[in-house]
Amino acid sequence: MAKEYFNPADLKKFGKITEYQEKMGKDFFNWYNGVFKGDTALTEREKALIALAVSHTVQCPYCIDAYTSTCLQKGADEEQMMEAVHVAAAIKSGSTLVFGVQMMNHAEKLSM
Secondary structure (H helix, E strand, O other), rough: OOOOOOOOOHHHHHHHHHHHHHHHHHHHHHHHHHHHOOOOOOOOHHHHHHHHHHHHOOOHHHHHHHHHHHHHHOOOOHHHHHHHHHHHHHHHHHHHOOOOOHHHHHHHHHHO
C-alpha cells in the first residue's frame, strides 16, 4: 500500500510543531495568528486571498487547502479566488522572465 506524500489529515496536526521546539512554535503561532486576526489595514478576506495566492506561488498543498476554505468562510467567491491565483501566477511568471535580462546581458558580453 503506497503512502502519499501529501496527506490532508496532516494539516490538522500542524499545531503539534510546538512539541519539538515549544518556544519557537508558540512564538510562530502567536505571530501568525496576529497577522491574520481582525480587520486592520487589510480585511480578513483580503488577507485570506493574499494567503491563497502565496500558497500557490510556494506550492504548498496544505496552505492551498486551508486558505481555500478560509477564503470561502471570509466571503470570497470562486472567481475572486481564481483571480488571486492568476495574480500570483503572473508575478511568478514575470519574476522568471525578468531574469531573461541577465541572460541577454551575459549573451551580449560573450558575443562581443
